[in-house]
Amino acid sequence: MLNEMLEPIASQFRAMGIPEPITHWGHPVMMGIVIFAMGSFVGFSGWRSRLTADADVAQKSRSDHRKMAPWMFLFMAMGYTGGLLSLVMQEHTVMESPHFWTGSLVLVLLALNGLISATGFGGNKAALRTAHAFLGSTALAVMLVHAIVGLKLGLSI
Numbered sequence: 001m002l003n004e005m006l007e008p009i010a011s012q013f014r015a016m017g018i019p020e021p022i023t024h025w026g027h028p029v030m031m032g033i034v035i036f037a038m039g040s041f042v043g044f045s046g047w048r049s050r051l052t053a054d055a056d057v058a059q060k061s062r063s064d065h066r067k068m069a070p071w072m073f074l075f076m077a078m079g080y081t082g083g084l085l086s087l088v089m090q091e092h093t094v095m096e097s098p099h100f101w102t103g104s105l106v107l108v109l110l111a112l113n114g115l116i117s118a119t120g121f122g123g124n125k126a127a128l129r130t131a132h133a134f135l136g137s138t139a140l141a142v143m144l145v146h147a148i149v150g151l152k153l154g155l156s157i
Contacts, residue, residue: 002094010088027086028154031079035143038072043140073110092157099153102146109139
């Protein structure tokens with residue numbers, strides 16, 4: 001069903017004559033940068049703000065985390081869309097792919113984490129700050145699994 005919904009858009013992109021290596025490997029390269037560069041930075045700065053004893057370092061890390069995390073989510077959401085279109089353009093059934101499901105899970109985890117943050121951690125509750133930290137770390141771990149199953153997918157099609 002998802003493939004059928006996206007096919008009209010994918011056929012427009014197919015008609016553009018985009019070289020096959022870009023259609024095939026463009027999404028993995030760009031999202032690899034987002035996952036490994038931005039994801040590492042967001043995770044590191046978030047945990048550093050929690051674990052450092054230096055108040056200035058904690059404040060800077062918290063600020064860096066707040067600035068970068070929404071951009072990472074935006075790029076992940078755009079990359080998710082691009083990945084779906086890439087699979088449809090290559091005539092691969094989207095919902096049968098573990099890569100689709102891990103990508104969907106990453107976006108759900110990041111959205112929940114953003115919601116926790118957007119509420120001000122429920123009035124700055126320590127339990128919600130801790131849940132945010134571990135939920136974010138879980139999202140990063142799922143991103144790693146996502147990259148692995150994505151590489152396997154890319155090599156198989």
